[in-house]
Amino acid sequence: MIKWKSRFNNIKGWLYLLPAILFLGFFMVYPLIDVFVYSFEEGYNSASQTYFGTGTYNYSYVLHDPYFLQALKNTFLLVVITVPLSTGIALLISVGLNSIKPLRNLLQTVYFLPYVTNTLAVGLVFMILFKKTAYSDGLVNLLIQWFGGESVDFIDGPYWAKMFVLCLYTIWVVMPFKILILTSALASVNQDYYKAARVDGTSKFRTFMRITLPMISPMLFYLVITGFIGAFKAYSDAVALFGTNLNAAGMNTIVGYVYDMLYGDSGGYPSYASAAAIILFAIVLTITCINLLISRKNVHY
Amino acid sequence: MKVVLRNLTKKFPSRDKKNKTDVVAVSNFDFEIPDGKLIGLLGPSGCGKSTTLNLISGLEKPTEGQVFFGEDDVTNLPPEHRGIGLVFQNYALYPHLTVRQNILFPLENLKGKDKLSKEEMLEKATEAAKLVQIDELMERKPGELSGGQQQRVAIARALVKRPKVLLLDEPLSNLDARLRLQTREEIKRIQKETGITTIFVTHDQEEAMSISDMIVVMKDGMVQQIGRPQEVYDNPANLFVAKFLGTPPVNIFQGQVKDGQLVLGEDAVLPVKGAPDGPVLAGIRPEGFLLRKSGAFRCQLSSVEVMGRDISVVASNKAAMSPMIRAIIGSENLAEVSVDASQVSFDLKPSKVFLFDKRTEERLHFNTK
Numbered sequence: 001m002i003k004w005k006s007r008f009n010n011i012k013g014w015l016y017l018l019p020a021i022l023f024l025g026f027f028m029v030y031p032l033i034d035v036f037v038y039s040f041e042e043g044y045n046s047a048s049q050t051y052f053g054t055g056t057y058n059y060s061y062v063l064h065d066p067y068f069l070q071a072l073k074n075t076f077l078l079v080v081i082t083v084p085l086s087t088g089i090a091l092l093i094s095v096g097l098n099s100i101k102p103l104r105n106l107l108q109t110v111y112f113l114p115y116v117t118n119t120l121a122v123g124l125v126f127m128i129l130f131k132k133t134a135y136s137d138g139l140v141n142l143l144i145q146w147f148g149g150e151s152v153d154f155i156d157g158p159y160w161a162k163m164f165v166l167c168l169y170t171i172w173v174v175m176p177f178k179i180l181i182l183t184s185a186l187a188s189v190n191q192d193y194y195k196a197a198r199v200d201g202t203s204k205f206r207t208f209m210r211i212t213l214p215m216i217s218p219m220l221f222y223l224v225i226t227g228f229i230g231a232f233k234a235y236s237d238a239v240a241l242f243g244t245n246l247n248a249a250g251m252n253t254i255v256g257y258v259y260d261m262l263y264g265d266s267g268g269y270p271s272y273a274s275a276a277a278i279i280l281f282a283i284v285l286t287i288t289c290i291n292l293l294i295s296r297k298n299v300h301y
Numbered sequence: 302m303k304v305v306l307r308n309l310t311k312k313f314p315s316r317d318k319k320n321k322t323d324v325v326a327v328s329n330f331d332f333e334i335p336d337g338k339l340i341g342l343l344g345p346s347g348c349g350k351s352t353t354l355n356l357i358s359g360l361e362k363p364t365e366g367q368v369f370f371g372e373d374d375v376t377n378l379p380p381e382h383r384g385i386g387l388v389f390q391n392y393a394l395y396p397h398l399t400v401r402q403n404i405l406f407p408l409e410n411l412k413g414k415d416k417l418s419k420e421e422m423l424e425k426a427t428e429a430a431k432l433v434q435i436d437e438l439m440e441r442k443p444g445e446l447s448g449g450q451q452q453r454v455a456i457a458r459a460l461v462k463r464p465k466v467l468l469l470d471e472p473l474s475n476l477d478a479r480l481r482l483q484t485r486e487e488i489k490r491i492q493k494e495t496g497i498t499t500i501f502v503t504h505d506q507e508e509a510m511s512i513s514d515m516i517v518v519m520k521d522g523m524v525q526q527i528g529r530p531q532e533v534y535d536n537p538a539n540l541f542v543a544k545f546l547g548t549p550p551v552n553i554f555q556g557q558v559k560d561g562q563l564v565l566g567e568d569a570v571l572p573v574k575g576a577p578d579g580p581v582l583a584g585i586r587p588e589g590f591l592l593r594k595s596g597a598f599r600c601q602l603s604s605v606e607v608m609g610r611d612i613s614v615v616a617s618n619k620a621a622m623s624p625m626i627r628a629i630i631g632s633e634n635l636a637e638v639s640v641d642a643s644q645v646s647f648d649l650k651p652s653k654v655f656l657f658d659k660r661t662e663e664r665l666h667f668n669t670k
């Protein structure tokens with residue numbers, strides 16, 4: 001009797017989980033496995049559901065494709081530059097916000113605005129700032145010229161200029177969320193710690209390094225991990241700035257490459273797309289594992 | 302180091318938009334704390350005792366008045382330059398640092414000529430840890446310690462710089478009853494061993510009475526009475542102090558002074574020469590009752606609680622301000638009271654009876670001869 005009852009409870013539990021499991025299984029787990037399978041099927045055609053053979057040729061192709069290598073380089077640069085910078089600047093702004101009283105609410109709102117603004121709308125604003133047209137060189141170039149510099153084509157010009165705009169754009173877009181998280185993390189640190197530090201004559205800098213940072217380290221760590229993952233998955237930002245033909249602009253990202261392989265002008269290669277996606281997955285997994293290992297020492301819960 | 306508070310006043314601006322009057326947290330605090338004593342600041346919550354502590358520590362600036370450490374005016378000195386050790390109510394131990402790192406923390410802040418070598422710091426930290434008997438726990442994190450141990454670490458951290466004054470904010474409130482007894486002895490011992498002038502804040506009168514050399518009773522920012530614990534207990538300045546000190550609390554009665562006699566209900570219970578005639582409030586300590594068959598003060602017996610050493614006689618009286626009054630009597634008198642009786646009579650010990658003006662609630666003095 002009791003056994004039957006516990007079994008029924010078990011079934012009841014699974015029953016409650018069923019909708020979520022069905023959804024996740026259908027739209028997350030099954031595609032994931034499928035992508036993994038495709039990546040080993042050479043010349044898979046989704047219309048006829050046929051392929052020539054199995055093997056690692058797709059990976060070899062992707063890894064030798066100059067467009068993919070360009071996308072890989074772009075993505076890595078984007079990650080390495082924007083994650084530390086955006087987290088660092090967000091931390092500075094949050095500390096600033098936390099230590100002022102007047103205008104704090106207003107500034108908090110201002111800093112949060114980019115978060116609720118549409119990516120493409122922001123891209124348009126960046127166009128006005130940076131794009132060279134027949135009529136104007138863009139606002140930034142006007143400033144550069146005003147200071148006596150040479151105007152630069154940020155959208156169709158040299159690689160470093162395009163990278164600069166892309167990084168600036170990414171930082172600008174991801175910052176509001178980081179500031180939101182960090183200001184609330186800073187506000188939740190018990191004020192008594194600061195009082196104790198003050199009584200002990202701790203300098204401002206030391207208080208920040210030895211007390212504030214460790215206290216908010218879990219939140220900081222969360223932001224770094226999600227920052228890494230988000231930057232590796234960057235795509236829409238590049239599209240907003242450089243249009244859909246990213247390969248031509250030399251500004252493609254890995255996700256962009258996957259998309260192009262599927263639907264772009266050069267598309268129709270689900271096998272290559274799958275291989276690239278699996279490579280991206282492996283990279284993100286590795287980086288996240290490294291992050292977790294580092295955090296064990298430096299994050300205090 | 303003696304600590305002198307002169308006309309210390311702290312007002313906080315009102316948060317209430319309609320009522321702009323300032324909130325007076327501490328009003329005109331005037332007191333000289335002698336060197337090397339343990340002082341208890343005592344009062345109900347919201348009486349300004351913690352604010353007073355913050356004023357002494359320098360975390361708050363007084364609106365008026367001055368604070369002296371010895372002969373030096375430290376009123377405008379920031380806390381880090383006052384040479385104080387402060388123990389917070391929640392201890393404020395840095396959770397990510399070990400006990401050793403926590404105790405070392407204040408030492409690592411020293412700059413210039415006070416800077417210590419690594420060995421000197423470790424030695425001092427170990428010394429402080431030994432004093433509070435936590436030298437076995439140096440590598441643990443605060444989260445792995447019990448409340449009592451955390452308290453000791455906090456005290457060690459406050460003491461490691463050899464402060465001139467040690468301030469403790471509600472040091473025992475986060476401990477359970479048994480630890481509280483133990484820790485308050487510990488605080489007394491540490492204070493005696495170091496000889497540092499120590500001021501602690503508490504709302505628990507028993508705690509304050511048991512270890513302080515002197516207690517300061519506060520209410521609504523005003524100092525009610527300052528004195529040695531026994532003195533204050535035996536000689537309360539007003540009704541508030543009488544009610545606040547003592548467990549079980551003092552019994553309060555509505556009474557009359559008529560022809561040099563204190564009248565409670567219909568009974569003239571005690572000759573009180575020197576007290577002006579008229580209505581008064583009478584406070585009688587529980588131990589001020591003497592069980593007598595022919596006693597002058599008659600009450601309706603409610604129950605008798607035997608507590609071993611003493612018995613507690615619970616009775617009621619029309620004149621009493623509370624529904625029940627409680628008398629503590631030596632257990633040898635147990636035979637004198639029969640549980641079935643409906644009435645019980647007492648004589649009163651004159652030294653345990655206090656009269657207060659009904660309006661001002663100030664003490665009215667009398668003599669029995």
